[in-house]
Amino acid sequence: MYFNLHVMYIGIVFANGESWKEMRRFAITTLRDFGMGKRIAEDKILEECIHLIQIFEKHEGKPVDTTRPLNYATSNIISSIVYGSRFEYTDPRFQNMVRRANEIIRVTGSASIQVYNMFPQLVGWVKNRQLVLRNVEMNSRDVKDLINNLRETLNAHICRGLVDCFLTRKQKDEDSCIMDSHYNEKNLIFTVTNLFGAGTDTTAATLRWGLLLMAKYPHIQDQVQEELTTVVGNRQIHVDDRKNLPYTDAVIHETQRLANIVPMAIPHKTSRDVTFQGHFIKKGTTVFPLLTSVLYDESEWETPHTFNPSHFLDKDGKFCRRDAFIPFSAGRRVCLGESLAKMELFLFFTSLLQHFRFTPPPGVTEDELDLTPAVGFTLNPSPHELCAVSR
Numbered sequence: 001m002y003f004n005l006h007v008m009y010i011g012i013v014f015a016n017g018e019s020w021k022e023m024r025r026f027a028i029t030t031l032r033d034f035g036m037g038k039r040i041a042e043d044k045i046l047e048e049c050i051h052l053i054q055i056f057e058k059h060e061g062k063p064v065d066t067t068r069p070l071n072y073a074t075s076n077i078i079s080s081i082v083y084g085s086r087f088e089y090t091d092p093r094f095q096n097m098v099r100r101a102n103e104i105i106r107v108t109g110s111a112s113i114q115v116y117n118m119f120p121q122l123v124g125w126v127k128n129r130q131l132v133l134r135n136v137e138m139n140s141r142d143v144k145d146l147i148n149n150l151r152e153t154l155n156a157h158i159c160r161g162l163v164d165c166f167l168t169r170k171q172k173d174e175d176s177c178i179m180d181s182h183y184n185e186k187n188l189i190f191t192v193t194n195l196f197g198a199g200t201d202t203t204a205a206t207l208r209w210g211l212l213l214m215a216k217y218p219h220i221q222d223q224v225q226e227e228l229t230t231v232v233g234n235r236q237i238h239v240d241d242r243k244n245l246p247y248t249d250a251v252i253h254e255t256q257r258l259a260n261i262v263p264m265a266i267p268h269k270t271s272r273d274v275t276f277q278g279h280f281i282k283k284g285t286t287v288f289p290l291l292t293s294v295l296y297d298e299s300e301w302e303t304p305h306t307f308n309p310s311h312f313l314d315k316d317g318k319f320c321r322r323d324a325f326i327p328f329s330a331g332r333r334v335c336l337g338e339s340l341a342k343m344e345l346f347l348f349f350t351s352l353l354q355h356f357r358f359t360p361p362p363g364v365t366e367d368e369l370d371l372t373p374a375v376g377f378t379l380n381p382s383p384h385e386l387c388a389v390s391r
C-alpha cells in the first residue's frame with residue numbers, strides 16, 4: 001500500500017501532484033550531497049551554534065523568548081543547503097520569511113482551516129485561508145527573487161546548493177528539448193518553499209520543547225549536563241559523541257515523543273482499495289495517520305503522558321530504540337529531513353546545554369512552567385520565556 005499526498009490541502013499543492021516522486025528523489029539526493037553527506041551538515045550546524053550561543057549570551061541570563069533565535073538557527077541550516085549560504089538574523093527579508101512560514105503552519109492548524117479542509121466548497125471564504133494564501137504568495141515572491149539572484153551567478157560546474165543543482169538540471173532538460181520536464185519553475189518554487197517551511201518550524205519547536213522541559217525538570221537537566229561534562233568537557237561537541245551520551249540521547253528522543261509536534265502527520269489519500277487490519281479503505285479515501293496514537297500508546301510506553309527519558313534506556317543505562325517512536329511518520333512519504341533534523345536536534349541541544357543552564361524567569365516556579373501546546377498544525381510550546389544562565 002502507498003499513499004499519495006492529498007492535494008486538497010488548503011488549496012495548496014504541497015508538491016505538484018504528478019511530480020512528487022521525482023521532486024522527492026531530487027531533494028533527498030541533493031540534501032545528501034549538500035547536507036547529510038560529507039560532514040557538511042555538521043559543519044554548518046556547528047557554525048550556526050556559535051551564532052545562537054552569542055544571541056543567548058547577549059541576554060546575560062535575563063528572560064528571553066526562545067522562538068526567534070531557534071527558528072533563525074534551524075532555518076539557516078536548510079537555507080544554506082538550499083541557497084548555498086546562511087542569512088544574518090537581522091536581515092529583514094529573512095525575518096519576514098521565517099515569520100510567514102511559522103504563521104502558515106500555525107494558522108493551518110486553526111479550526112476554520114481544518115473545517116475548510118473537510119468542506120472546501122462550504123467555507124472557501126474563511127479569513128485564515130486568505131491569510132495563509134497571502135503569506136504563501138509573499139514568501140514565493142521572496143523565493144523567486146533569491147532564485148533569480150542565484151541564476152545570475154550560476155556556474156554549471158560549481159553547485160552552491162539545491163537551487164543551483166535544480167537550475168542546472170532545468171537548463172539541461174531545456175537544451176535537450178524535453179517538454180514535460182519536472183524541472184520547471186513551479187516545482188522549483190514549491191520545493192524550495194516546502195523545504196524552508198518543513199525544515200524550520202519543526203526542528204525549532206522540538207528544541208523549544210527540549211529547553212522548556214530542561215527548565216521544568218532541573219534534576220534531568222543536571223544529569224544531561226553531568227554526562228556532557230564527563231564525556232565532552234569544554235571541547236566542541238560532534239555527532240560521533242552521541243554514542244557515548246546515552247542519557248542525553250534518551251532525553252532528546254523523549255522530548256520528541258512527548259512533544260508530539262506533528263500529531264496528525266500530513267493527510268494522504270489511498271492510491272488503491274486496501275484492507276488494513278481488517279478495515280476496508282476505498283481508493284481515494286483521505287487518511288490522517290494519527291502519530292499521537294502511537295507516541296502515546298499505553299501498550300507501548302510505561303508512562304505515556306509523563307516526561308520519562310527511561311523510555312529509551314535499558315536496565316544498564318544504555319540507549320535503546322523503540323519501534324513506537326515515529327515522530328517523523330513512516331512509509332514512502334516519511335519525513336525526508338529526518339537525518340538532518342536528528343543531527344540538528346543533537347548538536348543544537350547539546351551545544352546550548354554545554355554553555356547555559358536553563359531556568360524559569362524570576363518569580364516563576366518550575367511547576368508553573370506550562371506544557372500545554374499552542375494551537376497549530378505543528379504543536380509548539382505556549383508563549384514563554386526562559387533564562388539562559390552561562391555555566
Ligand code: HEM
Nearest residue numbers: 198199202203206262265266327328329333335336337341
Ligand atoms: C524534528 C523535526 C521534524 C519532524 C518531527 C518532522 C516530521 C515530519 C512528518 C511527521 C512528516 C509527514 C510525513 C508523512 O507525510 O507521513 C514530514 C514530512 C516532511 N518533512 Fe519533516 N520533520 C522534521 C524536520 C524536517 C526537516 C529539517 C526537513 C528539511 C529537510 C523536513 C522536510 C520534510 C518534507 C519535505 C516533508 C514532506 C515529504 C513528502 O511529502 O514526501 N522535515 N516531516
